[in-house]
Amino acid sequence: MPHTLRFAMIISPAPSLPTSLEELLGRSLAAKLDRLDLLSRKIFAGKLPGERRSKRRGRSVEFDDYRNYVAGDDLRHVDWNILARFDRFVVKLFREEEDLSLHLLVDASPSMNAGTPNKLVFAHQLAMALSYIGVVNQNRVSLGVFGMPNQPLKRLAPIRGRPAVARIADLLLTTLKAASDTPAAPAPADLASAMRSVAASASGRGVLVVISDFLAPEGLAPGLNALASLSGAGYDVYCLQTLAPSELDPTKQEPRLLGDLRLTDVESGRATEVSISPRVIARYRAAVSRYTDQLRADCRSRGLAHLLVPTDTPVESLVISSLRKSGMLR
Numbered sequence: 001m002p003h004t005l006r007f008a009m010i011i012s013p014a015p016s017l018p019t020s021l022e023e024l025l026g027r028s029l030a031a032k033l034d035r036l037d038l039l040s041r042k043i044f045a046g047k048l049p050g051e052r053r054s055k056r057r058g059r060s061v062e063f064d065d066y067r068n069y070v071a072g073d074d075l076r077h078v079d080w081n082i083l084a085r086f087d088r089f090v091v092k093l094f095r096e097e098e099d100l101s102l103h104l105l106v107d108a109s110p111s112m113n114a115g116t117p118n119k120l121v122f123a124h125q126l127a128m129a130l131s132y133i134g135v136v137n138q139n140r141v142s143l144g145v146f147g148m149p150n151q152p153l154k155r156l157a158p159i160r161g162r163p164a165v166a167r168i169a170d171l172l173l174t175t176l177k178a179a180s181d182t183p184a185a186p187a188p189a190d191l192a193s194a195m196r197s198v199a200a201s202a203s204g205r206g207v208l209v210v211i212s213d214f215l216a217p218e219g220l221a222p223g224l225n226a227l228a229s230l231s232g233a234g235y236d237v238y239c240l241q242t243l244a245p246s247e248l249d250p251t252k253q254e255p256r257l258l259g260d261l262r263l264t265d266v267e268s269g270r271a272t273e274v275s276i277s278p279r280v281i282a283r284y285r286a287a288v289s290r291y292t293d294q295l296r297a298d299c300r301s302r303g304l305a306h307l308l309v310p311t312d313t314p315v316e317s318l319v320i321s322s323l324r325k326s327g328m329l330r
Contacts, residue, residue: 015118017180021169024128029316033129036320037137038100038207039330040236066090101158101206102134102141105198106172107191107242108179109147110266111215115244116253117311123211123242124176125315128169130209133319133329135164140206143168145175146194153194191216195223205234207328214241214295217267221298228302237304238328241295244311249285257281 018024069078069089077091106127112120127143134141140158148154156171191212202208208230214220227237246253257276264271274280292308299306307326309318323329 015116015121015180017121017176018125018173020173021128021166024125024169024172025132029129030132032316032320033133034136036133036324036329038102038134038139039327040100040207041327066092100139101202101204102130102139103198103202103206103208104130104141104143105194105208105210105212106143106145106175107147107194107210107212108145108175109191110179111213112147112242113180114266115246115311117244119213119242119244119311120176120179122311122315124172126211126240126242126309126318128172129315129319131168131172132165135160135168136162140204141168143171144194144198145171145179146191148175148178151178152190153197190218192218192220192223195220196226199223199226199230202230202235207236207238209238209240209328211240211242213243213247214239215267220295224298224302224304227304231303236328238326239295239299239304239306240309241292241306242309242311243288243292248288248310250281 066079066082067090069091073091079090079092082088082090104127106123108120108123112123114120131141131143138160140160141164142158143156144153145155146153154171154175156168159167191214195210198208208227210227216223227239231237250257258278260273260275262271262273296306296308305326305328307322309322313322319329
């Protein structure tokens with residue numbers, strides 16, 4: 001009699017869900033994140049006074065350069081020392097400091113509620129860590145969670161400052177519970193539509209991070225194209241592909257995975273019977289590798305960064321090490 005399995009996953013015990021900010025982030029990790037900040041590979045021009053340097057010269061306190069005085073310049077910016085020494089009128093130019101926006105899009109579709117460690121829990125913990133870094137450094141952080149039935153995209157408007165940490169945690173804890181309580185969706189979650197929606201609503205410039213397994217039967221091209229338009233407009237876009245170790249290699253969870261099984265697609269509910277053999281598992285591993293390689297190539301061709309993130313990667317080491325090396329954090 002075939003066993004019923006989730007798509008590409010061996011059935012695993014229900015995960016223990018975080019129920020508080022302490023369990024979602026933890027004080028020890030928060031203390032380490034206090035030393036980090038967002039970093040862009042591009043020069044940004046935000047809307048509000050903040051911490052990022054832009055090319056725009058303004059009236060901040062950081063000196064940048066000189067230029068010759070022209071009629072109409074503010075006399076307060078004239079360098080009187082140079083006038084006295086060289087009999088030349090020059091004005092001081094200053095580097096304007098501006099803020100950076102962080103947009104986070106988290107996949108909470110049924111395919112994420114699988115694996116050990118659980119993808120859904122991991123994605124929410126990672127989103128909390130990145131949100132924390134953003135808000136405590138006075139950056140504007142907006143958050144979107146999609147894939148839950150009857151809630152295609154639950155959003156939190158741009159928010160900033162340390163008091164915002166509690167609001168972000170409340171949203172993530174709520175969506176985590178709602179998504180984990182839903183065994184299956186009536187229809188596959190549309191990741192491409194969620195990416196298009198976030199891209200259309202993003203204003204100003206900044207960093208956008210998508211946390212998802214990117215297992216999208218409807219196709220990703222329209223969504224990636226929408227993200228590419230943001231990249232061209234000055235956003236740094238990161239696609240963090242979150243997969244469980246047993247998705248990358250099923251034998252890591254079940255070393256003797258053999259025989260006749262019934263596989264059920266957790267997104268659509270469709271089932272199929274297969275006979276598992278070492279050859280079939282080898283073909284599966286090769287197919288997963290091709291898929292992730294193709295996604296990486298599709299992202300790079302559009303100017304997007306792609307990182308494959310197994311869920312057994314500690315959030316702390318991912319943020320403090322890998323994401324710093326990728327250029328997202330400093």
